[in-house]
Amino acid sequence: MRSHLQELRDGATVSGWPQRFGQVRLATEAIAAPLSPEDCQIQSMPDASPIKWHLAHTSWFFETFILAPNVPDYRPFRPEFKVLYNSYYNAVGDKHPRPERGLISRPSLSEIYAYRQYIDAAMGETVLSHPASMTPKIHALIELGINHEQQHQELMLTDIKHLFSCNPLAPVYQPRWPLVAVAKVAPRFIELAGGLVEIGHSDTQRFAFDNEMPRHKVYLEPFALANLPVTHGDFEAFIDDGGYERPELWLSLGWDEVVRSGWDSPMYWRRVDGGWHTFTLHGLVPIDRDTPICHISYFEADAYARWAGARLPTESEWEHAAGIVGRHVDDNHLESGLLHPVAPREGTTPARHDLHKMMDDVWEWTSSSYAPYPGFRPAPGAIGEYNGKFMCNQNVLRGGSCVTPESHVRSTYRNFFPPSARWQFSGVRLARDC
C-alpha cells in the first residue's frame, strides 16, 4: 500500500501556481487524514498548536490577506474567525490567546474542513479563475500563503509527534515504515577557502521570504565542514562520556536548562531494557546509530560540538558551502513518507556530493543568531510581522528535514527557533577553523 503522502509526490510535475495552490491545500489535509477529531483538538504544550487550528489558520491566512481585501462584497465564512485564527498579527486586530488554542472544541473538525472548502472555492472562483485581475502584489501574497501553509505542514507533524509522545499508550501516526537501502559513508571534514562571498536570495523568479534578502557580501575565514550530520551513534557516545553531566561542555544558559529540565538525552529518547529507544511517528523504536541525530536543542548541538573539539558553522558558512554543493536528487523530505532521518542512500555518488544531507533529514543548528541582513526591509502592513519581529533570542537552522515539503527547501532558507527548542527535527553538522 502506498503512503498518502507519497501520492502527492506524483503530482509534482504540474507547475502552474493554481495547481500548486490546490496541491498544497490537499497535502495539508493528507497529513491530517490519519487523525481523529480528538487528535486534532489538543494543544499538547504552549509552543504547539492543535491540528484543527493549523487547518483553520492556514485558511484564515488566505481569507485575511487575499480574499477579504481584494474580493468585492466578500462574505467571510464566519466573522468570528478573524480573531479566533489570527496567530500573531497585531495589525489585523485582536487575536485569541495562543496558550488557549486547545480550548476551542467548537467549531468542530468537520466545520473546519467546511471552512477550508469555502476558502478553496472562493480562491478558485474569484482569484484563481480571473488571472487578468491578478496584480503582482496578489500573486506574491498567494505565493506567501502557499509557503506559509507548507511551514504549517511541517509543524503539524512535529506537533502531532509531541502530542502522541505524551500518551502513555504511545499511539502510532503511520504504522508502515518504508524500507531504504543505505550506504556506509566515512565521516570527514571538507575544507573550504572562504573569502569575500555573497549570501542571500537574489533570484527574482523564485519565491523567498523577506528574511532571506537582500543578497549581500560577507567575509569568511577558511573553514571546514563535516561531510555528514552528527548521528544517533555519535550522540550516544557523547552521553556515554558524561556529556549531560559536565557543565564545562555547556553554555551557561544551556546548563541551567539541563538542570532545570532534567535532560539526560535528546527529546523522545527513552531507556528500554538498558538500550536507547526513540519515539517516532511510527511508534517507539530502538535508535539507529547511523541516522542523523534529531530533536536536539541548540544547547545540545553546541555542547556536542565542544565535546567533539569542533564548533557549529555560521549560517554564512553553511549557505556558502550549500551553494557550492548544489542539490541532491534523492533527499529525504516529507514526500518520502519516512518521517524520520535516515543514513545516506545506497548508490550515493561521492562526486560533487561530498557534503551529504545538507538539505534534508534534519534542520542543522548554526551558531548564528537570527538577525536582519544588512538592508533588510520588512514588508509594509501586517505581512511585515511575518519574520522581522522574531529576530531576537533565536538561532538560525539551515537545510530542511524529513518532514519539510520538498518544494519548500532551498539553500537560502532561514529557519529559526529559540535555543532550548527540541520538538522540531533539529540536528547538527560540525564545523572547524582551518
Place this chain on the structure above:
Amino acid sequence: MRSHLQELRDGATVSGWPQRFGQVRLATEAIAAPLSPEDCQIQSMPDASPIKWHLAHTSWFFETFILAPNVPDYRPFRPEFKVLYNSYYNAVGDKHPRPERGLISRPSLSEIYAYRQYIDAAMGETVLSHPASMTPKIHALIELGINHEQQHQELMLTDIKHLFSCNPLAPVYQPRWPLVAVAKVAPRFIELAGGLVEIGHSDTQRFAFDNEMPRHKVYLEPFALANLPVTHGDFEAFIDDGGYERPELWLSLGWDEVVRSGWDSPMYWRRVDGGWHTFTLHGLVPIDRDTPICHISYFEADAYARWAGARLPTESEWEHAAGIVGRHVDDNHLESGLLHPVAPREGTTPARHDLHKMMDDVWEWTSSSYAPYPGFRPAPGAIGEYNGKFMCNQNVLRGGSCVTPESHVRSTYRNFFPPSARWQFSGVRLARDC
C-alpha cells in the same frame, strides 16, 4: 420536545439496585449525549477533567473495585486503563498525572463508550445476575460506585460549563430553557433553639459516605437561618456597594485572591451593554435577580455575609435545621433540566417550608472546615482514600444543586471544595446569632 434528562426521571420508580445501576449508567451517557468528540476531549483547567475521562473513570471504578478482585479470570478491557483512569488512589498503584488528562486523544470517545458497555455487560453477567454470590461488601461497593458516578454526573456539567465559557463563540449545551412559574417569597430569618443535638448519618438502610458518620452529639447555641439563599439581586447590591474593593470585608486569603485574580463579580458574570449577564448551560443571559446566586467562592460567600451583618452557618447548624424542615417535593435538581438555579416555585406552601431551597439549586457554603467526625474511621484499603485524605483546607457545602441527581441528595451529605473554588454551583445562605 422533552429533555433527555427529564426522561430519566420517569424511570425513577424502579427501585432495585440492578435497575438503579443501569439507570445511573444511562444518565451519565445522557449528559454526554449533546457533546462532540472534541467537546469530550478537553481539560479546560487543572481542576476540571475531560468528559471522556469522566466516562472512563466511572467505569474504571467498577472494574477496579468490583470486577477485578471478585470475578474469577476477569479480563480487563485494556490493562493500561488501570493506570490511565486511576484518579487519586495511591493504593491501586500508579496513576496518570491529573493535569495531563486532556492529552490523551486515544482511546477515542467511541472506544470509551465501548469500554462502558464492556463494564456494564460484565457487571450484568457476573455480578448482578448472581445475587447469591453477592456479599454485603460487594453490595456496599456497588452502592458506592453508583453514588460515585452520580458525583461525576454533576462534575461533568460543571466541567463542560467551564469549557464552554472559555470559548469566545459561547457554545450552548442545551438551547431549550424550561419555563417555571415562580412565587415571590419575602426574605426573613428563622430562629432555632439549638442545644445538645445530633448530626450525622445513622440509617443503616440507606447509603451514605463514610465521612457522614458516625452520628454524634454537638452543642449548638441558639441561632437564626435565612429562609432563602442569597440571590443574584442581593449580590449585585454587594457589588454596587464596592464589595470587591473593600478589604475589610474579606478574609486575608480571600483579599489576596481578589487582587491576584482580579475578581470583580461572581464567576461567569460579564458586563454586556452596562448590565450584568451570566454564562449558563443555555448560553449567555441577563442575570435574574430573584434566583439564588451561584458560582461564588467561600471567600465571596464570607465577604457577602460580613457585608450583610450576618455570618455563614456551621455545618452542624445547617444539618440540624435541614432535619427539622424535611424534604421538598418540587426541588430543582438535575432531572428538572433547568441546569440553573431558580426562584421558589409558585404554589410553595409556607407551612413546614419556612426554609426554602435547602436541598436544591445551589450548594451552600458553611463556615465549617471539612474535618473528620468524632470516631470517624475510613474504610480499609484503597476505598479509604475516597474521603479522608482530603480533610484539609476545604470547606463544607451542604444541600445540593440544580445539577445534582435527585436521588443523590440528603441532609447529612457533606460536599467540600477549597475556599477559592467557584466552578461548582455554589451559593450561600446567611445565619445569625440570636
Place this chain on the structure above:
Amino acid sequence: MRSHLQELRDGATVSGWPQRFGQVRLATEAIAAPLSPEDCQIQSMPDASPIKWHLAHTSWFFETFILAPNVPDYRPFRPEFKVLYNSYYNAVGDKHPRPERGLISRPSLSEIYAYRQYIDAAMGETVLSHPASMTPKIHALIELGINHEQQHQELMLTDIKHLFSCNPLAPVYQPRWPLVAVAKVAPRFIELAGGLVEIGHSDTQRFAFDNEMPRHKVYLEPFALANLPVTHGDFEAFIDDGGYERPELWLSLGWDEVVRSGWDSPMYWRRVDGGWHTFTLHGLVPIDRDTPICHISYFEADAYARWAGARLPTESEWEHAAGIVGRHVDDNHLESGLLHPVAPREGTTPARHDLHKMMDDVWEWTSSSYAPYPGFRPAPGAIGEYNGKFMCNQNVLRGGSCVTPESHVRSTYRNFFPPSARWQFSGVRLARDC
C-alpha cells in the same frame, strides 16, 4: 556566665503594667543583642521578617494605636514609618509589601533603636505617667501591645534560626547550652471522660486575645491523650519505617508537599556521617532522641499520628485536658535560655502532672481548623484585623514553646499556622478515641 535572657526572668516579680511594658520592651532588645546589623537586615523567606523590622513594627504598634490617636499634638518619629512598618492593617492605610521587608537598608539598625527609645519615652511621658488619663480602652490597647510584642519575640527567634540555617557557615546564635538534668518518663495514654464541657477565656482580670472568646460549651466524646509529646526518637522510627515514602499515611495536600518540596525529615534535620543532626540556635547538633520533636508541619504531625495508629487531638480536647492539669512550675520557655525542647526535668512528680509538657517546649498541632468561636466578635476598627481575618486554611496549635515568653502562655491560647509551616517550634501530642 548568665544568659541575657535569664536575667530578664529575675525581674519577673514586678507586677504593675508600666513595669511590664518596660520589661517586655527590654526583652525584645535582649533577643536582638547578639545580632549584627547584617543579621538584622535579612528577610530569609517571605514568611519571615528581618529582625530590624520586628524591632520597628512592635514600636509602630504603640505609636499607631496608642500615641498617635491619644496624645495631643503627637509628632511621629518619622511620618513615613506609618506605611513602612504597617504589617497587615488595611484600615491603617497603605503598607509596604511584605516580601520586600528585607530591601530597606535605611533606616539603619541604630536608627530603629532610636525609634524604640523615642516610643518608650513617649509612652512613659504621656501615657504611663498620667494614669488618671488612662481609659480602659487605652489600657486594653497597651495590654494588647505588650502581648503583640511577646508574639514577635518568639518570631524573632524562629526567623533568625531560619536565616542562620541558610548560611553554609552555620552561624551560632548562642554558643552556651544550659545543662538540665532530665528524667525518664514512660509514655502512656491518659483517659478523659469528656461530656459537655466549656472552653475559651472568661477571666475578665487577665488578658486574652479576642479569638479566645467567648467561653462556650462543646460536647466531647471520651478520649485519651498521650502523657508526652512525640519525641525526636519517635520521629526517627517513623522515618526508618518509610514514613516519608508512603502516600497512604498522608493527607492528599500533605503528600503533594512532600513530593514538591522533597521532604524526607523534619525541618533543620541533616544527615551527618550517617546520623541525624539538627540545626539549633546553638549550632548543628546530633538529635537527642528523648526530646520533643519540633519543626514539623501539620502534615507531618498528621502522618505521624496515622502511622502510630492514633490521631491529633481537637483543640477542645486539648484545652479541656490542659485545664484539668494546671500549670507546671519548671516549664521550658524563652527565659530558660535553652532555646530548644528538652526531656522532662529530673524531679518531675507524677501526681497531677500525668500530662507532661502541655504548655512548653513545642507548640502542639491540633486537628482543629482555626475558626471563630460561637458568638465571636472582632474588635471594631483596625485592631479587629488582628485575628479574625486569618481564620481560613490554618490549623490551631496549643500550648507554648521553648521560645515563648513565660508570661505569654495560657491554656486558652490559640496559635495558628498554615498546615505546611515548619519554621516554628511546632510538635505534636497524640490522642485516641476511647
Place this chain on the structure above:
Amino acid sequence: MRSHLQELRDGATVSGWPQRFGQVRLATEAIAAPLSPEDCQIQSMPDASPIKWHLAHTSWFFETFILAPNVPDYRPFRPEFKVLYNSYYNAVGDKHPRPERGLISRPSLSEIYAYRQYIDAAMGETVLSHPASMTPKIHALIELGINHEQQHQELMLTDIKHLFSCNPLAPVYQPRWPLVAVAKVAPRFIELAGGLVEIGHSDTQRFAFDNEMPRHKVYLEPFALANLPVTHGDFEAFIDDGGYERPELWLSLGWDEVVRSGWDSPMYWRRVDGGWHTFTLHGLVPIDRDTPICHISYFEADAYARWAGARLPTESEWEHAAGIVGRHVDDNHLESGLLHPVAPREGTTPARHDLHKMMDDVWEWTSSSYAPYPGFRPAPGAIGEYNGKFMCNQNVLRGGSCVTPESHVRSTYRNFFPPSARWQFSGVRLARDC
C-alpha cells in the same frame, strides 16, 4: 569638598601594575565607603549582588586564580570562602547559589574588609614583591583580576542604585552633584563608507578580554551613525507618541515584556506632579532632556529606533566608527563623580569629534548578538569560563558609561546583557543605511 572618587583620579599617573593593583583595590573600597553594613548586605534582585559579595568575590578571584595555585603553602583566609564567593566557575568546584547571596549575614562587612587586606598583603608579599618569579601567565592573570575588579566597580554602583530605588524613602548615595557646563550640539547623522574593514583587539601591549580577539575582517555596507546618543528628551517624545502602547514598534519578545512587566517608561522614571522624574544616585530628580537616555533595555532601544525610522548599529559598524573617531579627553566616567549621563561639555570642538560620547555616559546597545569572533579560543581551565559560556541570548553593548572606570574603556570592548536588562547605564545611538 572633593569626591572620594575624584581623588582616585589624581593617582592616575602612576603606571606600573603594582600601583594599579593597589589603586583598583582602593577604588573598589572608595565606592563602598558611603555605604552601611545594612546597605552592603542586600541582594535586591537575582541579577544583582550584595556589595559585600562584590567586595569578597573580587578578592576571591585573586586568591583562587593567583595565590592558591602559585604561592607555596598558601593558607586561605577562610577555606569556606572558596565555595561561598565563587560566582560561576564550575571548574573551581561547588558554588553558593546566586539568588541566595543576600542570605549570608556572617561573615560581616568588617570581616570582608579584613579578607581584602589579607589578600592585598598576600599579593604584595608573595607575588608583587618578587617580580622575578612572575611568569607571563601570572602577569596576565593579575591583569585579568584588575580588569575583573573594575567590572565589579561598575556593577556595585548599578546594584546599589537598584537597591536604593526599592526603598520608598529614596536614599541618596552621594548628595553632591558636580556642576558641568554643557554645550548645545545639533543632532545629525555622519556617513561612513564601510567596505572590508578589521575589528577586534590586536595590540599585544594592552590588556583585552579574550572575547575581543582575534582581530578579523568584516565587510560593511556604507552606513550612517548619529553624532549623539538618544536623549531623555527624545525618549519622552517616543512616550508621548504612544511608544509603549503600539505593538508594531516592538520585537515580539519585547512586546511580551512590555505587557508582562507593565513597562510604560525607562527604568527609574516616575511621574511626579505630572512631569517625569528619574531616580539617580543623587536621589530623585526631574529628567534633563539634553542628557543621553539610560536604563533602557535592548527592546526599548530597538523600538525607539523603529519609531525614529532608523535602526541600531551592528557592533562592527560601531567599532569601525569608534576607531576612526579616536578618544575624547573629557569623557564622563566613574572618576568624574557625576554618576549620571550628561550633555556634551562646553568647549567640545567639532573637528574629529563629530561622533560625540561614543565612549562614555551610557553603554550603547547594538543589534549584534554576543557571539564568538571567528577563531575565538577561550583560555584553558576555569578562566575560560569568563566570557565564552555566556554567548547566547545576549546583545552586545559598546562604549562605556558614567560609572565605568576610565582606564577600563576601549573601542574594542564588548559588554553584553540580555535584551530585557535595564539596570545598567544602557542607552542607544541610532544608525541608518545610506
